[in-house]
Amino acid sequence: MRSSHTVQQVYERLVEAAPLELAMGFDNPGLLVGDRGAQAGAVLLCLDITDRVIDEAIALGCGVIVSHHPLFFELPKQLLADAQGPVGRAIRLLRAGLSAICLHTNMDVAQGGVNDLLLGKLGLSPEAGPPPEGGEGFIGRIGSLRMALRPAELAAEVRRRLGCDAVRYVAGHGEVRRVAVVGGAGGGFYEAAAAQGCDALVTAEVKHHHFLEAEALGLTLVDAGHFHTERFVVERFEALIGAGCPGLAIHRSRTVDRDLVQTISSY
CATH class of the missing domain: 3.40.1390.30 (NIF3 (NGG1p interacting factor 3)-like)
Incomplete structure (x- = not known):
């Protein structure tokens, strides 16, 4: 029935x-x-x-x-x-x-939505914070690794956990512990991630100049692809x-x- x-x-x-x-x-x-x-x-x-x-x-x-x-x-x-x-x-x-x-960016931002799920898939411990507001601000989430990783190790871990054929990345300055995530096309959030004290941003559809500017800021930036994020x-x-x-x-x-x-x- x-x-x-x-x-x-x-x-x-x-x-x-x-x-x-x-x-x-x-x-x-x-x-x-x-x-x-x-x-x-x-x-x-x-x-x-x-x-x-x-x-x-x-x-x-x-x-x-x-x-x-x-x-x-x-x-x-x-x-x-x-x-x-x-x-x-x-x-x-x-x-x-x-x-x-x-349900698109509203589901990205919502509690339990895409960005929260992406944190979990990457094995990151979520940081406590206010409820998401959405709109035009930073729509991602921030989490912490259990142990610090070198940028190349983070990129390899992202590839393994998300099942990507390949990832693109640029290495920032030093090891990575605090990571911002934005599912889908989030390369433009590199400045917001750096401003919030993150060591890395994992996202997708990163443009060439995003990589250049992220590296200049000392931020590791990983592009895992739209589909896989x-x-x-x-x-x-x-x-x-x-x-x-x-x-x-x-x-x-x-x-x-x-x-x-x-x-x-x-x-």
Whole structure:
């Protein structure tokens, strides 16, 4: 017998834990596509809503896809039947009777969200501090290693713990004990991490000048890749929906098992 939970009930449970007010200004989290009153039926969890994910949801009989990254960040100017990209996928979702819930930087910042999970995956002891405020400030978390590591040792440990094919890093000054983490594209937070007395920042999508400036500040900066610093968000989605909507079937997309982007690290 299928659960009778609605799309709105699934949505409310998620935003209760990750309020939209925590999101950064550029972001577009929320119930982006669908019917609030429709039966959820089953839920598929993913990082990105791609055509492959939509195929999975249809095959599994799901009524809702919960994604970390928003399907679109700005409202489309046209809705055409032959549209491609995010608009085309939104139209496809509507035709299939699927709803899309996306929780992005609000889930990064929220207690128990991406950045807290990343601390745990890296074996860091979290520092006590005030509840997260979100917005445009530092959205990461800070934790401590049990024993100090050299920068190269930290980079190797990050690679091992997150299962990355490779990581990129620049070595700061001295050993690392206090580490800031920002899941996803957080290279621009190197100054905030250094200002808060951290020895290192672990994040993703670090630009060339971020590495240069971090090294100049004496900060070790590690880029572990967008996928590997966020893929575990589906664990949080599953826990929240499972607790708030008992009996509802929950599936993890196969796309969270392997990074689409491949790396050649040696010949």
